[in-house]
Amino acid sequence: MKEKITKASILLFEEKGFSETSIQDIVEALGVTKGTFYYYFNSKEQLLMEIHLDYISDLLNRQQTILESSNLSNRKKLEGIISLLIHDIQDKGPSGRVFFREMRHLIEENVKSIEKQRDLFRLHIEQLITDGIATGEFRKDLRADIAAFGVLGIVNYSYNWFNPMGEISANELSELFSSMLLEGIVPR
Incomplete structure (x- = not known):
């Protein structure tokens, strides 16, 4: 899952930029919860x-x-x-x-x-x-x-x-x- 979060984030950061991409955007792209994100990243x-x-x-x-x-x-x-x-x-x-x-x-x-x-x-x-x-x-x-x-x-x-x-x-x-x-x- 960590790799999936990373790959999805790279695509979102490339498209929208780091500042304009929220953690919510990342988890929605993967269909997971914020808890999943925070399990792998602080x-x-x-x-x-x-x-x-x-x-x-x-x-x-x-x-x-x-x-x-x-x-x-x-x-x-x-x-x-x-x-x-x-x-x-x-x-x-x-x-x-x-x-x-x-x-x-x-x-x-x-x-x-x-x-x-x-x-x-x-x-x-x-x-x-x-x-x-x-x-x-x-x-x-x-x-x-x-x-x-x-x-x-x-x-x-x-x-x-x-x-x-x-x-x-x-x-x-x-x-x-x-x-x-x-x-x-x-x-x-």
Whole structure:
């Protein structure tokens, strides 16, 4: 039941926003009582925090799998992370939109906890770029910190507009972003 409450809440938060969604809305969507909700969650904010933790923890675990792939070059790892993020929008779009849009509704202590996890994801990309610079895979004049922000800025913003059922697939978008980020948009 906890998973059903979470899934229904994600859809409601995506559609109506966290502030406009009441616990009553959540329980009505499931045909259960408020007591059922409170059996699993102390508050709507606690539910939102768990949604955030689940989302970022899952991303970090999948990112770590890519980073630990010793048979992949730094470039291929970066392409893998770009693909991971785009496919995540395809597979978990509502969760991603809630993650990015609704964090402002968490209490400050919880925001700091989530920001640490988000920073860790970014720092892994920064280290990957630093490693790629050291091996000559990436340009020596790059600032790894700014490049990492750039990668995340381009890719993460896609949750606002990317429609996996639209004219471009997640694979095509991942390849386009990888090519654009790694080779630029100016013809050689």
